[in-house]
Amino acid sequence: MATPDLKSLLEPELLARLDQLEVLTHKIFRGRQKGERRSRKKGQSVEFADYREYVPGDDTRHLDWNVFGRLERLYIKLFLEEEDLAFYVIVDSSKSMDFGTPMTKFAYARKLAAALAYVALRNQDKVGISDAKDRVVSRFRPARGKAQLTKVLSYLLTMEPSDRTNLTQSCRDFVLQNKQSGIVVIISDFLDERGYEEALKQFFLRSYDVYAIQVLSPEEKNPKNLGHLELVDSETGERQEITASDMLLKQYRQTVETYCSGLRDWCTSRGMTYLATTTDVAIDTMLLSYLRQRGLLR
Numbered sequence: 001m002a003t004p005d006l007k008s009l010l011e012p013e014l015l016a017r018l019d020q021l022e023v024l025t026h027k028i029f030r031g032r033q034k035g036e037r038r039s040r041k042k043g044q045s046v047e048f049a050d051y052r053e054y055v056p057g058d059d060t061r062h063l064d065w066n067v068f069g070r071l072e073r074l075y076i077k078l079f080l081e082e083e084d085l086a087f088y089v090i091v092d093s094s095k096s097m098d099f100g101t102p103m104t105k106f107a108y109a110r111k112l113a114a115a116l117a118y119v120a121l122r123n124q125d126k127v128g129i130s131d132a133k134d135r136v137v138s139r140f141r142p143a144r145g146k147a148q149l150t151k152v153l154s155y156l157l158t159m160e161p162s163d164r165t166n167l168t169q170s171c172r173d174f175v176l177q178n179k180q181s182g183i184v185v186i187i188s189d190f191l192d193e194r195g196y197e198e199a200l201k202q203f204f205l206r207s208y209d210v211y212a213i214q215v216l217s218p219e220e221k222n223p224k225n226l227g228h229l230e231l232v233d234s235e236t237g238e239r240q241e242i243t244a245s246d247m248l249l250k251q252y253r254q255t256v257e258t259y260c261s262g263l264r265d266w267c268t269s270r271g272m273t274y275l276a277t278t279t280d281v282a283i284d285t286m287l288l289s290y291l292r293q294r295g296l297l298r
C-alpha cells in the first residue's frame with residue numbers, strides 16, 4: 001500500500017505560518033474532561049476569577065480567610081476552569097464540489113480542513129472530521145494531540161467526491177454522532193437541490209458555534225464563456241443547451257450573488273458565521289486573514 005502524500009494537503013512552508021494560530025470560540029461549552037483551554041465557566045482550577053458567598057456544602061479549602069478577617073463573612077474563591085473543546089470540520093464531498101481549475105472546490109476544502117485541524121491539534125483541542133455525502137457513514141472520531149495529525153491527513157486523503165449526496169441527511173447524521181457541543185466548520189458550495197436551510201437547521205439541536213464556509217470556483221462566480229454551450233448538472237447528469245450572451249451572463253452573476261447573499265443573511269440572522277471564498281484564494285490568506293477577521297482564529 002502506497003504511503004499517502006500528506007504534503008499535498010499541508011505544505012511545510014504553510015505549517016510554519018500556522019504555528020502561531022489558535023482556535024477561538026464565542027460560546028461556553030461543557031467539556032467532557034479537563035483540557036488546556038480557559039473557560040468563562042466558573043470552577044475550581046488554577047486561575048482566580050471571582051468570589052461568592054459561602055453556602056453549606058462548599059469545599060472549605062477554598063475559603064478566603066483574609067477576606068473573612070476584614071469582613072467577618074465567609075467567601076469562596078472561584079477560578080476559571082480549563083475546559084475541553086471539540087472542534088469539528090465537515091467537508092462536503094458532493095459531486096458538485098469536484099469542479100474548478102486549477103484546483104477543484106473539493107481539493108480546496110480538504111486542504112482548508114487539514115490546515116484547520118493542524119491548528120486545533122497543535123493547541124490540544126479535540127478534532128473530528130466528517131465526510132458529507134448522502135449520509136455520514138465514515139468519520140474521524142474526535143481525538144487530541146499533534147500525534148493525531150498524520151491520521152487526520154490520511155483520513156482526508158481517503159475522501160472522494162460522491163454522486164449520491166444529501167447535505168441535510170449528512171448534517172442530521174453528524175449531530176446524532178457528535179453529541180458534545182463545540183465549534184463546527186462546514187465547508188461546502190451549498191449548491192444542493194434541496195437547499196441549505198434544512199441542512200443548517202440540524203445544528204440547532206446542539207449548542208454548536210457554527211462557521212459556514214462557502215467555496216466556489218472563479219468560473220462559477222464570474223463565467224466568461226460566450227456562444228452556444230451545453231451545460232451538464234454534475235450531480236443529476238441533466239443536460240441543457242444555452243446560448244451565452246453578455247446579457248445572460250450578467251443575469252447569471254446577479255443570480256449567484258443573490259443566492260450567496262441569501263445564504264449569508266440566513267446564517268447571520270441565526271447566529272452562524274458565514275464566510276465566502278473562491279478556490280483562487282490562497283489557503284494561508286483564508287486562515288491568516290479572513291478567518292482571523294471573522295473570529296475563528298487568532
